[in-house]
Amino acid sequence: MQPLPEKLQDFRYFLIITWRHLNLPDPTPVQLDIAEYLQYGPRRKIIQAFRGVGKSWITSTYVVWKLRMNPQLKFLVVSASKDRADNFSTFTMRLINEMPILAPLRPEDAQRNSKISFDVGPAQADHAPSVKSQGVLGQMAGSRADEVIADDVEVPNNSFTQPMRDKLSEAVKEFDAILKPNGKITFLGTPQTEQSLYLTLEERGYTTRIWTARYPDLKNNYGDRLAPKLAQSLQEKLVKPKDPVDPERFSAIDLMEREASYGRSGFSLQFMLDTSLSDQDRYPLKLSDLIISSVNPDHAPEKVIWSSSPEYVIKELPCVGFNGDHFYRPAQQFGDWIEYTGSVMFVDPSGKGKDATGYACVKMLNGNLYVSDAGGLNGGYSDAVLTTLSKIAKTNKVNTILVESNMGGGMFAELLKPFLMRYHPCEVQDVRNTKTKELRIIDILEPVMNSHRLIIDRKVVEKDYRSNPNEAPERKLKLQLFYQMSRITKHRGSLVHDDILDALSGAVAYWTDYMAQDEDRNIRSRKDELMAMHLDNWGSSINNTVTQTALGLTPRQISNSNTSNDGFINNSY
Secondary structure, eight states: OOOOOGGGGSHHHHHHHHHHHTTOOOOOHHHHHHHHHHHHSOSEEEEEEOTTSOHHHHHHHHHHHHHHHOTTOOEEEEESSHHHHHHHHHHHHHHHHHOGGGGGGSOOTTSOBSSSEEOOTTOOOOSSOSEEEEETTSOOTTOOEEEEEEESOOOHHHHSSHHHHHHHHHHHTTHHHHEEEEEEEEEEEOOOSTTOHHHHHHTTTOEEEEEOSBOOOSSOSOGGGBOHHHHHHHHTTSSOTTSBSOTTTSOHHHHHHHHHHHOHHHHHHHTTOOOOOOHHHHSOOOGGGSEEEOOOSSEEEEEEEOOOOGGGBOTTSOOOSSTTOOOBOOSEEEEEEEEOSEEEEEEEOOOTTOOOEEEEEEEEETTEEEEEEEEEEOSTTOHHHHHHHHHHHHHTTOSEEEEEOTTGGGHHHHHHHHHHHHHOOOEEEEEOOOSOHHHHHHHHHHHHHHTTOEEEEHHHHHHHHHSOTTSOHHHHHHTSHHHHHHHOOSSTTOOSOOHHHHHHHHHHHHTGGGTTOOHHHHHHHHHHHHHHHHHHHHHHHHHHHHHHHHTTOOHHHHHHHTOOTTSSSOOOO
């Protein structure tokens, strides 16, 4: 087998010709930087790069390049699942079978040739295949490798709880038993939790290199783990913090959209690879992302603009968030005031051990959600609680009431219905949740709040702060909606009381399908409808005037007869 041309012995050049073979744009500077680190990095390394950069494809190309350089090498590819590992090896086989320069590596008839394991043509007979794929929690005993590629071994399904993380941490220790002398281990991945496996690996002698999606601040949490080329660009002021690192793949606008979709904390992990969360980041729901305004019971403006400029801070409103967190009033309101699309109320009944029945009323217009009322009621299933909820539903003109049925198997909804028939007949639906409460609340509220589409009635904030006046100060605070909102984390049991916040997230979740609406598009559409209606009225009036003139009516008589009901046509003459 002829050796590779000298130029292609630099993996970066080999990556370029592979990308061109696949009809892809040439590798970006970030991808080439990752390729260089794969070739020259330490024997035990962790490559953390933002989601979508192509880590797996680059590394798969690296495997075939290494085999082309030395066909006697053995690789073990490990992923969170066997299927994902097989996908890695399948792509590797595809490159070998398609690229002419890799033709000498194609397996011979007597060799192993499957996506589970395969040999390359020049490989000598061996118990270990040239490339083998394996799930991280599968049986790895008996495997041997010169290089282990751990491709996304940490995923949400195996790192959600501490026992899961402990099990995963023990599984990857097996790599050392598999590795041949002077072998290499490369981890590719994106951290899934603030207690990521990759942090513990650093304690075992691994070196981490990080490529973020945006350039971080100079004072960041990465230290010497940040890719040197990124750090150098920042130090030399060639770029600014928050500029996209790989604009050819992800523009600034694209990253903003992804941040709104993932939520701030999710984006911090998935795209900024930041596991060292401060208090500000550990608590993902920020009161400063809300808009505080007077909420009309019937109408709302077509568009509301948020701003964090100091002049919009509501200084007189008590804010229970962290230092630096504030309530903001709208910067601007556009369009006409029109009726809401609808109004829902979510009720989280108090169960055994709970102190209050939480409720929240949320209206929707043009993808914006308006919280007209929220609070907690003591008294369990009492007539007083059921009566109060019915009257609140009437006051807020609620169309549908959603009741959390996890407690009591739907009994609360059945008890509520007779009271609603008396005070405010409306639809009642049972809702059952299975997802962990903390994750569910954050996943629902964070994207809505990050995009500044949650508008809170000022009276709700004032009432919340005055609630439970007879309680001790420390307990009183924990019963408040906005304290709960600013203190919730993804950890189970992070809040002692979450009744009102849970109710709010339930009401917001109801409107999720409507949240994609574009305010500007809706405004234009409504104006077009109004213009068409007025043109129709005007056209009818003109036709009527022509007929009246033919009948010999005077200008004053015509003017009087052509005044429309809405006053649009008036004093035509």
